Amino acid sequence: MSQHDKHDCGCGEYRRVSRRNFMRVGGSMAIAATMPGWLPRLAFADSHKAGRDVIVSVFLRGGVDSLSMCVPFNEKPYYGLRPTIAIAPPDASGPNKVTALDDDFGFPPDMTSLMDAYDDGDLLVVHACGLENPTRSHFEAMHFMEVGEGNPGSLFTGWLGRHLQSTAPTLQSAVLRAIGIGYGMPRTLVGGPETLAITDLADFGLDGSSQSENDRMTALAAMYAPYTDPLKTAAENTLQTIDLLEQINFSGYKPKGKAKYPDTDFGYAMKTTAALIKADIGVEAVAIDVEGWDTHEEQGPATGYMAGLMRDLSQTLAAFHKDMWASNRSDVAAMCMTEFGRNVFENGSRGTDHGHGSLMLAMGGSVAGGRVLTQWPGLQKNQLYDGQDLGITIDYRDVINEVMSKRAGNTTPGELFPEKGFAAKDWGVIA
Amino acid sequence: MRERMNSGWFGPGNPALSRPRGGLPPGTPQRGVPLPRSIRQELALIAAAARTAGQGNSRAGAKMVSNAEATLLRRATMGPTVDDYAHIDNIGYEAWLDEQLDYTRLDNSALEDSLLENLPTLAMTAAQLHDEFEDNPFIPIFELWVATLFRALYSPRQLFERMSVFWADHFSIDIFGDYMEFLKPVDERTVGRANALGNFPSMLSASAHSPAMLIYLTNDTNEKNHPNENYARELMELHTMGADNGYTETDVKEVARCFTGWTWTAPYRGSGDGELGTFRFSKRDHDKGKKKVLGKTIPAGGGIDDGERVIDILANRRETADFIATKMLRWLHGYEPSKKLVRKVSKAYQRTDGDIRTMVRTALRAKQMQSATPKLKRPFHLVVSSLRALGGNVEAPNRILGHLSAAGHLPFTWTPPNGYPDTSQWWSSLLISRWDYAASLADDETVAFDPAIDDPSGSTGKIVNRLDTLLLNGQMSADTRAALNKFLGQRKSRTRVREAIGLVVSAPEFQEY
Numbered sequence: 041m042s043q044h045d046k047h048d049c050g051c052g053e054y055r056r057v058s059r060r061n062f063m064r065v066g067g068s069m070a071i072a073a074t075m076p077g078w079l080p081r082l083a084f085a086d087s088h089k090a091g092r093d094v095i096v097s098v099f100l101r102g103g104v105d106s107l108s109m110c111v112p113f114n115e116k117p118y119y120g121l122r123p124t125i126a127i128a129p130p131d132a133s134g135p136n137k138v139t140a141l142d143d144d145f146g147f148p149p150d151m152t153s154l155m156d157a158y159d160d161g162d163l164l165v166v167h168a169c170g171l172e173n174p175t176r177s178h179f180e181a182m183h184f185m186e187v188g189e190g191n192p193g194s195l196f197t198g199w200l201g202r203h204l205q206s207t208a209p210t211l212q213s214a215v216l217r218a219i220g221i222g223y224g225m226p227r228t229l230v231g232g233p234e235t236l237a238i239t240d241l242a243d244f245g246l247d248g249s250s251q252s253e254n255d256r257m258t259a260l261a262a263m264y265a266p267y268t269d270p271l272k273t274a275a276e277n278t279l280q281t282i283d284l285l286e287q288i289n290f291s292g293y294k295p296k297g298k299a300k301y302p303d304t305d306f307g308y309a310m311k312t313t314a315a316l317i318k319a320d321i322g323v324e325a326v327a328i329d330v331e332g333w334d335t336h337e338e339q340g341p342a343t344g345y346m347a348g349l350m351r352d353l354s355q356t357l358a359a360f361h362k363d364m365w366a367s368n369r370s371d372v373a374a375m376c377m378t379e380f381g382r383n384v385f386e387n388g389s390r391g392t393d394h395g396h397g398s399l400m401l402a403m404g405g406s407v408a409g410g411r412v413l414t415q416w417p418g419l420q421k422n423q424l425y426d427g428q429d430l431g432i433t434i435d436y437r438d439v440i441n442e443v444m445s446k447r448a449g450n451t452t453p454g455e456l457f458p459e460k461g462f463a464a465k466d467w468g469v470i471a
Numbered sequence: 472m473r474e475r476m477n478s479g480w481f482g483p484g485n486p487a488l489s490r491p492r493g494g495l496p497p498g499t500p501q502r503g504v505p506l507p508r509s510i511r512q513e514l515a516l517i518a519a520a521a522r523t524a525g526q527g528n529s530r531a532g533a534k535m536v537s538n539a540e541a542t543l544l545r546r547a548t549m550g551p552t553v554d555d556y557a558h559i560d561n562i563g564y565e566a567w568l569d570e571q572l573d574y575t576r577l578d579n580s581a582l583e584d585s586l587l588e589n590l591p592t593l594a595m596t597a598a599q600l601h602d603e604f605e606d607n608p609f610i611p612i613f614e615l616w617v618a619t620l621f622r623a624l625y626s627p628r629q630l631f632e633r634m635s636v637f638w639a640d641h642f643s644i645d646i647f648g649d650y651m652e653f654l655k656p657v658d659e660r661t662v663g664r665a666n667a668l669g670n671f672p673s674m675l676s677a678s679a680h681s682p683a684m685l686i687y688l689t690n691d692t693n694e695k696n697h698p699n700e701n702y703a704r705e706l707m708e709l710h711t712m713g714a715d716n717g718y719t720e721t722d723v724k725e726v727a728r729c730f731t732g733w734t735w736t737a738p739y740r741g742s743g744d745g746e747l748g749t750f751r752f753s754k755r756d757h758d759k760g761k762k763k764v765l766g767k768t769i770p771a772g773g774g775i776d777d778g779e780r781v782i783d784i785l786a787n788r789r790e791t792a793d794f795i796a797t798k799m800l801r802w803l804h805g806y807e808p809s810k811k812l813v814r815k816v817s818k819a820y821q822r823t824d825g826d827i828r829t830m831v832r833t834a835l836r837a838k839q840m841q842s843a844t845p846k847l848k849r850p851f852h853l854v855v856s857s858l859r860a861l862g863g864n865v866e867a868p869n870r871i872l873g874h875l876s877a878a879g880h881l882p883f884t885w886t887p888p889n890g891y892p893d894t895s896q897w898w899s900s901l902l903i904s905r906w907d908y909a910a911s912l913a914d915d916e917t918v919a920f921d922p923a924i925d926d927p928s929g930s931t932g933k934i935v936n937r938l939d940t941l942l943l944n945g946q947m948s949a950d951t952r953a954a955l956n957k958f959l960g961q962r963k964s965r966t967r968v969r970e971a972i973g974l975v976v977s978a979p980e981f982q983e984y
Binding site: 101174175176177178179180192220222223224225227230235236237239244245246247248249252255256258259260262263264265266267270271272274275277278282331334336337387388389391393394426 | 689692693694696697698699700701704708709714715720723847877878879880886887889892895896897898899900901902903904906907910911913914948950951953954955957958966967970973974977978979980982983
């Protein structure tokens, strides 16, 4: 134990300190001292001037109850079929009521953190939207959406992975074009070049003694370079990314615009994502999962589980909006999607079972927001899908395709959503 | 009465067990927090008692076993040791496989005695666990993690352990959910481990009666007037037939009706309802009407037999045999098993009414092993295989658990009900957590080695050969060898050798099996 660094706590915080020491030994400290605390210590080209938005793809896993997240408060069946979990219309008395977005739809109390972004015209709700395939299986539906299919097909790579494959990098020398924040690679990003799964951007380095770190990294590079994929490429990306992220002081990152990210997984992921985007190292896409939306029980959109989930979602997105816009970095397009919606009626457990139509959220400087975009199918018995669910009138692929073609430079038709017979429509998602 | 607060998979779960950001497992003692009881010393004793004679101490050279034998050892154990290679070399492929399949004859009493003595929660009922650990819910969870790790490491019943991991994923339950700290330990004992090399229909039935599963998939509130179809759907999609494979949405609803009233005795219920934490059929909440499942009529008034009947129907479907066979072959053989192989294993299921041993034997035929292509070890497998190969004494299991958590593979903490993925696509992009674990082997506070293993004396070539024999059975690539030679160079010290061990564990060929 005498020669190498003491890592007795096994924690990232300690390691970051020791890495800082390593930097000092390496002579980088002098440069670092002249730079603002969190900024990268390398000078990069202004990749964000490429005219393309950074894509933030958020998958809300479990099946979001769209009727709770964006309430159709003029629909009588909504109230009739949901005796315990409906949210009162805007003109009701008391605090548990909808805040109107327009004449027909409104946010429940725990989504109202997003009202500023909505009123500024940066947030769009696309309602009665989703995957048209009838499956009610989480895993099938997520698979179709992530690879970009409407029906069972043979796609293996994700739509965002294919986007990266088919477009030139915004920064020619980028070693990290996309990340999935989590413990593994989300299907959405599979196939993407220079793409990694990262659990914590602020803690991406090689553990162990700093004295031997260079030698160990050299050895790892030599062992993996001649190997086969996917390990070879993953190792190359990892080793390059260690060097890259070392330049950014995530833990010292100060959001702008008085943005306050909630202390949650998602809040933390988006805060570090903001730092990553602003560091301008050529990252074009980030995929993040938010779990917890499978509300079969005690759904409680006003006080129960879903309230907490929506609070986290809305506060985080609102903080991201404040932070990025105050930094003149509204060149982002965040899209939130989910595998399906839930039944129009509540079940016996004050929750809802798997349904069909849901919604998407899109937020960005070029998003034609401040409205609820929908071809509302209605909730009367004869208007329901399969007699029990909100129908789908806008294909999820339409929304993604419009964003990617108009804001992410993907001009190859059919690249992202190649299914035969599918032609993406523009609904005016982008201004 | 305590109100139920659970919301199915992905549910936020028990506030006492909230999943902290960054994935550090609750119950894993952190810096400055003392380990529960004097568990650290006790665990060292378990390790010592459990290690079979000579394991990890063999100094023999690499065994030139056949390709099929080597593949079998990698597929059917949690990581072969030098002794395992020597053993299969001695007795041959078929005898080795018989020995592992006939697992009750492999004596694991030293390990189990130590575990039970030192980790008393392993033998406690749900009611006992609930009563004793209401204020310290992480203790049963922690002990279950440690037992899972130690059994994988030290049990002579290696194939049994490997199949136990498989079934824990097949009937996956997130231990961070409400009540799971006293229900999942019992579920683990009575579902997967009770039938790991037994009978599939029995395991399916045990799972359907397991309070942990009923709560996790919210069947405990599936009642006649308001059926909750969560369990019914996953029962067909994940546990038996497979998604989109021969059943309809109507079948899902009908199966849900059959399982109305299948619930448990919760702590907030008064006495007289049976023992706390056990299965309970609530006649009052059961839908008495006639049902039709997969074309078969289930007459009215069947009561609890409706659900039993469904289990029977599902277990006897060809789709179930095919689905389990495919998944088992992906586990034991390769990611893309041929249709022919699937048919063979599926037939074995159909012929024997779901005898797992027969299926496994069919999947592990020598002819098949010759054509098996490498799979990527999942993080738990990587960690266990390295420690088995090195014969290390785990000094601080909480650190190992911390590494598993950082790699996203702490046992029983996958949130959705489909279990940890068994794909290279999911796991290959997070190499850094594997390398970090491997780097921790340089630090003698996590794992203690026999001093002969990190002995820095002798030539570089000799040291590298030793590591090659221990970890890779002499199959180290020329590139890895060259990198190690360079790394060790002239600066040989015990620490440097330990770092070299970490590099072998980080090497691409050690990530695969």
